[in-house]
Amino acid sequence: MRTYRQVVDAHLQSDVSMPRVVDEGEYRADVDGLRAVAVLSVILFHLDKQLLPGGFVGVDIFFVISGFLITRNIVVGIHRCRFSLVEFYRRRIKRIAPAMLVVVAVTTLFAQLLLVPEDAREALKSAVASVLSLANVFFWLHTDTSYFAANTAELPLLHLWSLGVEEQFYMIWPVLLLVFYRRGRTVAQWDLWSLRNRHRDRRFARAAGHGSDGR
Numbered sequence: 001m002r003t004y005r006q007v008v009d010a011h012l013q014s015d016v017s018m019p020r021v022v023d024e025g026e027y028r029a030d031v032d033g034l035r036a037v038a039v040l041s042v043i044l045f046h047l048d049k050q051l052l053p054g055g056f057v058g059v060d061i062f063f064v065i066s067g068f069l070i071t072r073n074i075v076v077g078i079h080r081c082r083f084s085l086v087e088f089y090r091r092r093i094k095r096i097a098p099a100m101l102v103v104v105a106v107t108t109l110f111a112q113l114l115l116v117p118e119d120a121r122e123a124l125k126s127a128v129a130s131v132l133s134l135a136n137v138f139f140w141l142h143t144d145t146s147y148f149a150a151n152t153a154e155l156p157l158l159h160l161w162s163l164g165v166e167e168q169f170y171m172i173w174p175v176l177l178l179v180f181y182r183r184g185r186t187v188a189q190w191d192l193w194s195l196r197n198r199h200r201d202r203r204f205a206r207a208a209g210h211g212s213d214g215r
Contacts, residue, residue: 031065031068031069034061034064034065035061035062035065037058037061038058038059038061038062038065039058040058041054041055041056041057041058041061042055042056042058042059043055045058059162062162063162063165063166063169066166066169067169067173070169070170070173070174071173071177074088074173074174074177075177075181078177078178078181083174083178085174085175085178088170088174089170089171092167092170096163096167100130100131100160100163101131103160104127104130104131104157104160107123107127107156107157108123108124108127110156111123111124111127111156112124119154122142122155123155123156123157125138125142126138126139126142126155126156126157126158126160127157129164130157130160130163130164133163133164133167133168133171134164135157135160135161135163135164136161136162136164136165136168137164139155139158139161140161143155143158
């Protein structure tokens with residue numbers, strides 16, 4: 001007798017929406033190609049905006065790649081009954097936190113030493129927001145865009161806004177996928193239960209009809 005996981009895998013293999021079950025660590029040459037395009041576009045844009053005026057789109061490409069890979073891995077893990085929110089968050093923290101904390105700590109230290117007191121305080125606030133995965137929200141609410149505003153290039157942690165978006169996606173999206181999956185499974189089970197009841201009622205009706213004919 002096949003195990004539940006084998007049954008699920010067989011179902012995934014035959015599902016037209018997921019033509020083949022993939023492993024989380026499977027290499028994707030097309031995704032690597034998109035990553036190369038994104039990296040080169042951002043680098044060229046920062047070197048000289050005239051080289052590639054729309055190079056900032058590379059950040060959007062990274063968002064799309066991250067969303068695709070994370071969603072694929074989570075969906076496959078849920079279908080195979082091996083997805084864990086705790087493990088997912090542990091892996092994300094292990095991958096992101098060390099480098100991010102070093103960057104924030106070093107940048108904050110130099111900001112306190114080199115910037116004027118007002119700018120140093122703002123840098124410290126942005127550092128706290130970055131550690132809390134709220135860098136994008138902080139800069140959205142507190143960045144001065146008036147005529148006499150300071151150049152955004154002088155905001156030492158501004159680049160962490162994109163990491164804030166990514167971290168918020170990691171926190172919210174897996175939970176939503178689990179909710180949608182469980183709700184869909186509940187609806188499917190309810191439909192199956194209703195179908196079985198209708199089938200049973202029809203059998204009883206036919207049996208009652210045969211019984212009355214035989215009298």
